[in-house]
Amino acid sequence: MRIAVLNKERCRPEKCDFLCRRMCPIVRSGGEAIFMDDDEKKPVISEDLCTGCGICVRKCPFGAIAIINLPEEIGMPVHQYGANGFRLYNLPVPKEGVVGIIGCNGIGKTTALKILSGELSPNLGGGGGWEEMLERFRGHEIRNYLEVLSKGGVKTAYKPQYVDAIPRFVKGIVRDILEKGDENGTMRSLVEQLDLDAALDKDIADLSGGELQRVALAACLTKDASMYLLDEPSSYLDVRERLRVARAVRSINGKTIFVVEHDLVVLDYISDYIHVIFGVSGAYGVISNIKSVRVGINEYLDGFLKSENMRFRDEIKFEVAPPKDKSRRSKAVEYPMLRKRYEGFSLEVASGVFYAPEVLGVLGPNATGKTTFVKMLAGVVKPDNTGVELSNVISYKPQYVQPNEGTVGSLRIKPELVERLNIGHLTDSEVKTLSGGELQRVAIAECLSKKAKVYLLDEPSAYLDVEERLNLGKYLKKFAFDNGVSVLVVDHDILLVDYLSEELLVFSGTPGREGSASNPMDVRRGMNSFLRQMDVTFRRDPDSGRPRANKAGSQKDNEQKTAGEYYYV
Ligand code: ADP
Ligand code: ADP
Numbered sequence: 257m258r259i260a261v262l263n264k265e266r267c268r269p270e271k272c273d274f275l276c277r278r279m280c281p282i283v284r285s286g287g288e289a290i291f292m293d294d295d296e297k298k299p300v301i302s303e304d305l306c307t308g309c310g311i312c313v314r315k316c317p318f319g320a321i322a323i324i325n326l327p328e329e330i331g332m333p334v335h336q337y338g339a340n341g342f343r344l345y346n347l348p349v350p351k352e353g354v355v356g357i358i359g360c361n362g363i364g365k366t367t368a369l370k371i372l373s374g375e376l377s378p379n380l381g382g383g384g385g386w387e388e389m390l391e392r393f394r395g396h397e398i399r400n401y402l403e404v405l406s407k408g409g410v411k412t413a414y415k416p417q418y419v420d421a422i423p424r425f426v427k428g429i430v431r432d433i434l435e436k437g438d439e440n441g442t443m444r445s446l447v448e449q450l451d452l453d454a455a456l457d458k459d460i461a462d463l464s465g466g467e468l469q470r471v472a473l474a475a476c477l478t479k480d481a482s483m484y485l486l487d488e489p490s491s492y493l494d495v496r497e498r499l500r501v502a503r504a505v506r507s508i509n510g511k512t513i514f515v516v517e518h519d520l521v522v523l524d525y526i527s528d529y530i531h532v533i534f535g536v537s538g539a540y541g542v543i544s545n546i547k548s549v550r551v552g553i554n555e556y557l558d559g560f561l562k563s564e565n566m567r568f569r570d571e572i573k574f575e576v577a578p579p580k581d582k583s584r585r586s587k588a589v590e591y592p593m594l595r596k597r598y599e600g601f602s603l604e605v606a607s608g609v610f611y612a613p614e615v616l617g618v619l620g621p622n623a624t625g626k627t628t629f630v631k632m633l634a635g636v637v638k639p640d641n642t643g644v645e646l647s648n649v650i651s652y653k654p655q656y657v658q659p660n661e662g663t664v665g666s667l668r669i670k671p672e673l674v675e676r677l678n679i680g681h682l683t684d685s686e687v688k689t690l691s692g693g694e695l696q697r698v699a700i701a702e703c704l705s706k707k708a709k710v711y712l713l714d715e716p717s718a719y720l721d722v723e724e725r726l727n728l729g730k731y732l733k734k735f736a737f738d739n740g741v742s743v744l745v746v747d748h749d750i751l752l753v754d755y756l757s758e759e760l761l762v763f764s765g766t767p768g769r770e771g772s773a774s775n776p777m778d779v780r781r782g783m784n785s786f787l788r789q790m791d792v793t794f795r796r797d798p799d800s801g802r803p804r805a806n807k808a809g810s811q812k813d814n815e816q817k818t819a820g821e822y823y824y825v
């Protein structure tokens with residue numbers, strides 16, 4: 257079975273004069289394999305007539321066409337966004353408890369949730385309606401739910417992905433907003449569980465990203481709904497806050513809660529079940545059977561779904577890094593002791609050295625000065641005690657990326673990085689129109705394209721999906737080694753930090769009041785020091801090697817805390 261997909265945003269017939277149609281051998285011999293949609297002024301590819309030769313795919317100057325062979329057994333789509341549009345196969349099962357959804361960006365997670373919430377009526381790929389839908393799912397676990405949904409009977413509450421946009425639509429003091437929206441009387445307990453007391457009297461416009469995230473979660477969970485849909489609840493939160501959110505969500509009884517999350521440690525901790533979505537981003541997505549959490553996440557990393565007998569990519573492996581051979585590295589840059597004071601906050605970092613090649617991870621609670629440290633090194637913030645003249649040997653990607661004017665193609669990005677970060681198709685796009693994940697990849701590529709001795713990346717995982725995060729981790733190791741440079745990564749995604757770091761720099765202190773940084777330590781010692789502060793222990797999954805957070809108070813948690821081994825034993 258073969259499908260043809262056209263990315264309408266990329267397609268620009270006015271620039272190519274329908275090159276795809278002109279080059280198609282079927283069209284040239286009189287068949288209408290590609291014809292023009294008169295309303296949209298875009299080409300339509302007839303899947304019946306197309307032979308799959310791939311010429312249009314190669315000739316299109318904007319990479320707008322994909323011709324894809326589908327696995328035979330996936331059947332008919334549940335929904336398709338018009339001719340040559342994205343197709344979704346199957347639906348996740350709304351079970352009581354937390355159902356985690358894992359898959360890359362553009363694979364249909366939001367589409368699936370929109371169908372389950374009743375916002376989008378599934379069309380079964382064509383003009384099908386609810387009757388056909390109910391017939392299709394006869395005998396399936398989800399059939400009863402769909403029947404209720406078809407009669408308009410499911411009340412859902414949604415926590416959107418981009419929380420930074422909320423203050424544009426919602427105004428006022430946090431306490432008033434939450435009180436007004438408290439339909440099920442759980443506001444008080446959520447404020448306590450999410451540690452929101454300090455934010456209650458603030459104007460929503462003045463909140464930090466992490467506070468906004470937790471307020472958005474509280475606002476969603478206080479709605480009187482039978483189903484809650486949480487799209488990336490961990491963005492902007494530190495590890496302790498991520499796990500706190502997970503516990504708050506898990507403490508809700510008798511409801512269905514769908515969670516889309518790219519931090520695998522959080523997904524693992526929060527979920528009761530897992531659905532994997534696989535396919536081709538922007539083209540089609542297939543929702544797997546429902547799986548236990550451990551099996552679902554391991555199969556996702558494996559790239560192989562056992563009960564479906566389906567390989568969808570190569571395996572992603574986690575290996576415990578061997579002790580570092582320090583004799584083969586040399587000094588890249590030395591920095592002096594750094595001090596910075598803001599009203600109510602003070603930071604002190606002892607002098608140190610970056611070596612090359614090396615990848616150094618930076619961990620620490622929110623508001624202990626990680627960003628301030630990185631900004632002082634990059635010359636964006638001036639230390640109080642000394643001058644730092646490193647900006648000519650340092651390249652820096654800030655935490656919050658501001659899009660510039662112009663197209664992606666007008667930026668100075670090396671061809672290797674265009675390929676590695678998969679941004680080639682964005683060349684003609686205006687930077688301002690990119691999605692969060694695209695903008696992040698472009699910013700990382702731009703940072704790594706500069707000539708420097710040390711590369712500072714502040715929260716590069718934000719808005720990237722799991723595969724993008726792990727590809728980045730893998731590439732940064734190679735980048736450091738091939739170029740003989742030092743790469744410093746500040747991030748809250750433990751899996752990513754574990755995956756890429758040879759050594760760790762750990763921040764500690766009282767958030768918002770004072771902070772300090774350790775000297776670089778090996779990963780095990782660094783993780784121990786960080787996780788002791790977070791009061792959480794991690795073990796390693798015996799099959800995939802990935803780190804998993806122990807449930808608080810579990811036997812493993814207690815044993816590891818007693819032994820002082822907060823990280824894998
Ligand atoms: P995810 O949530 O996994 O990132 P989405 O469900 O948002 O993915 O989108 C999957 C695909 O469907 C994307 O390629 C997107 O461009 C396409 N898509 C989403 N909404 C629409 C729409 N209203 N019309 C046409 N295509 C859409
Ligand atoms: P982290 O990166 O660890 O989250 P930051 O370096 O961003 O921490 O911030 C540390 C503390 O310094 C926070 O309490 C923050 O509010 C404060 N801070 C950061 N920048 C400024 C500034 N320009 N003016 C006043 N306070 C600031």
Ligand code: SF4
Nearest residue numbers: 267268272274276316
């Ligand atoms: Fe031109 Fe590509 Fe669109 Fe065809 S798909 S009209 S080649 S931009």
Ligand code: SF4
Nearest residue numbers: 280306307309310312
């Ligand atoms: Fe025509 Fe070949 Fe493109 Fe199919 S793949 S539409 S046959 S050029």
